[in-house]
Amino acid sequence: MASVARLLxxxxxxxxxxxxxxxxxxxxxxxxxxxxxxxxxxREIIRTLGRSGLMGLPYxxxxxxxAQPYEVYLQVLEILAARWxxxxxxxxxxxxxCYPLAYHGSQEQQRRWLPDMLGGELLxxxxxxxxxxxxxxxxxxxxxxxxxxRYFINGTKAWITHAGxxxxxxxxxxxxxxxxxxxxxxxxxxxxxxLHVQNRxxxxxxxxSPVAQIAFDDAVVDADRLIGQEGEGFRIAMGALDAGRxxxxxxxxxxxxxxxxxxxxxARERTQFGKPIIDFQGLGFMLADAATQISxxxxxxxxxxxxxxxxxxxxxxxxxxxxxxxxxxxRVTTDMVQVLGGxxxxxxxxxxxxxxxxxxxxxxxxxxxxxxxxxxxxxxKDE
Amino acid sequence: xxxxxxxxxxxxxxxxxxxxxEDNTVDRASANNVINEMDEYALEEALRIQEAHGxxxxxxxxxxxxxxxESIRKALxxxxxxxxxxxxxxxxxxxxxGTSKVLAAALKRLEPDLVLCGAESTDARGQVLPHMLxxxxxxxxxxxxxxxxxxxxxxTIERQTEEGYEVVTAATPAIVSVWDTINEPRYxxxxxIMAAKKKPVETLTLADLGVSADEAGWAGALTxxxxxxxRPPRSAGVKVTDDGEGGTKLVEFLVSEKFV
Numbered sequence: 001m002a003s004v005a006r007l008l009x010x011x012x013x014x015x016x017x018x019x020x021x022x023x024x025x026x027x028x029x030x031x032x033x034x035x036x037x038x039x040x041x042x043r044e045i046i047r048t049l050g051r052s053g054l055m056g057l058p059y060x061x062x063x064x065x066x067a068q069p070y071e072v073y074l075q076v077l078e079i080l081a082a083r084w085x086x087x088x089x090x091x092x093x094x095x096x097x098c099y100p101l102a103y104h105g106s107q108e109q110q111r112r113w114l115p116d117m118l119g120g121e122l123l124x125x126x127x128x129x130x131x132x133x134x135x136x137x138x139x140x141x142x143x144x145x146x147x148x149x150r151y152f153i154n155g156t157k158a159w160i161t162h163a164g165x166x167x168x169x170x171x172x173x174x175x176x177x178x179x180x181x182x183x184x185x186x187x188x189x190x191x192x193x194x195l196h197v198q199n200r201x202x203x204x205x206x207x208x209s210p211v212a213q214i215a216f217d218d219a220v221v222d223a224d225r226l227i228g229q230e231g232e233g234f235r236i237a238m239g240a241l242d243a244g245r246x247x248x249x250x251x252x253x254x255x256x257x258x259x260x261x262x263x264x265x266x267a268r269e270r271t272q273f274g275k276p277i278i279d280f281q282g283l284g285f286m287l288a289d290a291a292t293q294i295s296x297x298x299x300x301x302x303x304x305x306x307x308x309x310x311x312x313x314x315x316x317x318x319x320x321x322x323x324x325x326x327x328x329x330x331r332v333t334t335d336m337v338q339v340l341g342g343x344x345x346x347x348x349x350x351x352x353x354x355x356x357x358x359x360x361x362x363x364x365x366x367x368x369x370x371x372x373x374x375x376x377x378x379x380x381k382d383e
Numbered sequence: 384x385x386x387x388x389x390x391x392x393x394x395x396x397x398x399x400x401x402x403x404x405e406d407n408t409v410d411r412a413s414a415n416n417v418i419n420e421m422d423e424y425a426l427e428e429a430l431r432i433q434e435a436h437g438x439x440x441x442x443x444x445x446x447x448x449x450x451x452x453e454s455i456r457k458a459l460x461x462x463x464x465x466x467x468x469x470x471x472x473x474x475x476x477x478x479x480x481g482t483s484k485v486l487a488a489a490l491k492r493l494e495p496d497l498v499l500c501g502a503e504s505t506d507a508r509g510q511v512l513p514h515m516l517x518x519x520x521x522x523x524x525x526x527x528x529x530x531x532x533x534x535x536x537x538x539t540i541e542r543q544t545e546e547g548y549e550v551v552t553a554a555t556p557a558i559v560s561v562w563d564t565i566n567e568p569r570y571x572x573x574x575x576i577m578a579a580k581k582k583p584v585e586t587l588t589l590a591d592l593g594v595s596a597d598e599a600g601w602a603g604a605l606t607x608x609x610x611x612x613x614r615p616p617r618s619a620g621v622k623v624t625d626d627g628e629g630g631t632k633l634v635e636f637l638v639s640e641k642f643v
Contacts, residue, residue, distance in 0.1 A: 012576075012577060015573075015576045015577075016573050016576075019570070019571060019573060019576060022570070023570060026570075027570075048570065051569070051570070051572060052570050052571070052572045052573060053572045053573035053574055054573070057573075066573050066574070
């Protein structure tokens with residue numbers, strides 16, 4: 001298999017990717033089929049990745065992170081996603097869930113919770129979407145009312161990845177008036193009284209990753225678990241999502257790479273009319289186009305990451321990367337099913353799973369229509 | 384407790400391995416060289432003892448060519464404190480007896496309470512080194528452990544046998560060899576990999592150890608490989624047709640192959 005040519009900023013990044021390859025090879029590849037078939041969340045595997053330092057890569061060393069640039073963190077995600085996108089997505093969601101505390105928490109809050117979060121002992125979830133609206137986050141309706149030193153939360157959050165397996169939930173809720181300025185972020189532990197995980201969604205793909213609604217029925221959260229100030233929640237959520245979009249883009253690149261790798265080996269070995277099917281131009285060119293699209297998506301994703309690492313505005317580039325990479329992954333995984341023909345349509349080969357998994361990447365962390373909205377609005381305002 | 388773990392670099396047993404035509408030794412240059420798998424279990428056991436008993440140190444001891452440095456760094460990334468690398472051009476061609484002489488000299492310098500090693504290496508598979516070292520050092524050999532318990536200076540192992548296990552005890556100093564049933568080795572962490580780059584690796588030559596060059600290498604070898612040939616391709620299996628005696632024939636086959 002043609003290996004991916006990578007430009008890495010440091011020798012330590014090289015070592016990190018080598019470690020990631022080893023973990024992907026030994027811990028993910030042999031287990032993915034079984035866990036996905038049974039729909040079981042691989043908590044122990046996530047813990048192993050955490051102990052190896054993969055659950056807090058872009059965060060400061062002071063609190064147990066590894067202080068890696070996004071450029072490197074995203075390539076780690078990509079390598080994991082090429083073997084098991086649910087695990088890569090779990091790390092992306094967890095990294096997103098650590099964002100509010102790591103960037104907006106007080107030192108006291110960070111000291112208390114961040115080391116266990118970044119070490120992967122505590123797994124995170126991110127509760128922004130609601131049944132009535134995922135994309136229209138500024139108008140969310142889950143309400144938190146402060147009574148002395150406690151908040152009482154009422155409402156329902158939807159599409160929560162890690163529902164029921166997370167140890168902490170970032171809950172974005174309305175503490176003030178309507179609109180984005182009335183929203184705050186609370187860090188609720190899993191044992192919060194009044195926090196009820198609803199029935200698991202029967203998803204098309206990523207079956208190892210539990211998704212459910214979470215109902216808050218007078219859920220009690222201590223006031224010292226407010227992250228940032230009251231009213232800052234929307235700004236925190238959007239900042240986290242910009243970074244989260246890059247994570248999804250990297251998952252899409254890895255997933256497509258995994259699909260291409262599998263289909264390429266198949267096309268080299270499968271013979272028809274006396275020669276390997278990769279030697280038929282119709283198929284060979286399909287694989288060539290897939291390889292090219294993957295390289296383009298990787299380059300776009302890492303460009304956005306490098307802007308972020310350099311401290312430059314990167315929201316628009318992140319939106320483009322998420323849009324392009326996830327649309328690309330959908331196309332490539334569709335084509336890789338085609339390369340395998342009938343064999344691609346049955347569960348004996350993983351490409352039908354890749355195809356089902358790609359779809360969700362066009363939807364999460366802002367649908368691709370929202371990404372286009374973000375990009376077109378920026379074009380309209382551009383001077 | 385001062386623990387030394389013997390770590391050998393071997394060609395990856397998962398890939399094709401060859402002997403060199405010119406001298407019948409393992410072709411290490413073209414192989415993917417890795418830590419002998421069983422040694423990782425010994426290392427894990429050492430680290431667990433260190434975690435359970437405060438004030439312990441774990442040192443990796445390797446004898447091998449320059450490229451064994453990669454395996455030493457890999458071992459250090461799992462968590463040991465430091466390493467000793469016996470490195471000398473004159474070591475090429477050393478047999479098991481010579482290896483035990485060199486490693487015993489290194490261990491005398493290190494004065495460990497406990498030496499841990501894999502029960503065998505995946506290249507030579509001799510299983511003799513722990514016994515040779517114990518003899519040279521005058522310490523107890525607890526070999527083939529599937530479990531090790533440390534209680535002060537008292538060591539107890541469950542020695543794995545074909546039928547079950549035997550309980551064997553000895554006081555430190557001792558050498559313990561382990562099988563892959565003893566634990567599940569940890570992965571290195573990213574921080575461990577970074578830290579390993581800064582850990583001390585002492586390089587010792589034969590002269591440093593007071594071993595003369597003619598006691599090691601080709602000159603000191605009592606055994607050499609005279610010739611070698613590729614393993615023949617697998618022959619066709621035995622086909623049993625069931626004409627009423629099929630069950631009996633299957634059982635006879637399983638017995639003859641010692642499966643039952």
